Amino acid sequence: MRISADRERCIGSGMCALVAPDLFDQDENDGRVRLLAPKLHSGLSAAREAVDACPAMALEIDESRD
């Protein structure tokens, strides 16, 4: 499973970094999402919460890839 983030859509709200700090951080300069662990081994529920919380619909979980 992989997480992908669309940095063009991202508005730097920080919701992902708030709800799943092990998986997401934000760029120092423009606040846009940075994936800390694109390959998802654990923390699926946190990842789902982040996908849900993202106001810009910039995050996706791809269950078919590893």
Next chain:
Amino acid sequence: MSQTVPIPHGLPTERDASPFDPPREITRLREARPVSPLVFPDGHEGWLVTGYDAVRQLMADTRFSSRQDIGIVHALDNIPGMPAATEPSPQIPGLFIAMDPPDHTRLRRKLTGAFTVRRMRQLEEHIIDIVERQLDEMARLTPPVDLVKEFALPVPSLVICELLGVPYADRATFQDNSAKFLVKNPDLDEKMAAYGAMTTYLAELVMSKHAAPGEDILSDLARDDDLSIEELTGVAFLLLLAGHETTANMLALGTFALLEHPEQLAELRADPDLLPDAVEELLRYLSIADIFYRYATEDIELGGETIGKGSTVVVSLLAANHDPKRFDHPDTLDLHRKARGHLSFGHGIHTCLGQQLARIEMRAGFEGLLRRFPTLQLAIPADEVKLKTDMNIYGVHELPVSWTEAAR
């Protein structure tokens, strides 16, 4: 019972259910027709969206434009002396809340780096210091005191002043003028004067940052050659206004709500770990920034209705946050609820830029206040608390409180 509720003429605003719940007519409308036609005071037939799902969908869809300069965005307020709009309003430089991509994106990206979760966490200790100092001052006063004046307004004002590099000594200027600017049915001359005074003050301030930049957000922005003085002034206006009025109202109205729910308050005092959830629930329950406008740039289907191109569309975040389809017993304050998913900071590309700052301010503010004032109580009957139904951001005008002992 669907479709039996008449189409509202004008927005119901009277808090006839409780100081905290949506007006009854709004609740009925959400049940019957969550996406409803609405007749505006100037006769425009637009829309009012009150259901959680529909509001969320709308705010994520940029075909519902935030711009005021494409077509006329009809107002809900009756401003005496203000003729009904016959032309779209011109775009104001820097006011990115009234822009769409790519203009919105360009400005917002210059700011988001300053408001990241990490940056805000780094500020936490400092914000706690500011809260403690303000509480020290309050504890020296003889109750009753007005919590708005002594605590709820100073704390976020001090924080945003420091972040932006606005001298706190100038607070009277921006606090008074912001308040005038947020009056719903203002005297037009007064509103224009307040806006003029704010922008003149801020234009001078940002020019001084240009000349001698310091260590603050406005100075960082002033270093960016890509931003004009007019844009910088507009951005400063937004950040300053949004940075103090919103959190101030949350702290004061939130305290009022807690005092009116003593069992909940007792649970929160007993278990400070409840605080983050409590803050989310207060955000949901109170929804102080309620009404937002959009402009339909094409015919758009929403919740089974067709919103015609050119319509003014109004959303009620308060109604959406009290939608029983999303939150069980929505009109109950339940600090144990997992209220995340509320729309109080908005949704979509315009989601509140300062939300992570606001969370930290509220956690620090409520935690400090409840710890230092274990016997805090209202000093007047609850039904005499003056509610801000006349303002664009909800809250209380004053909150007289007293206590019998203050803790160190």
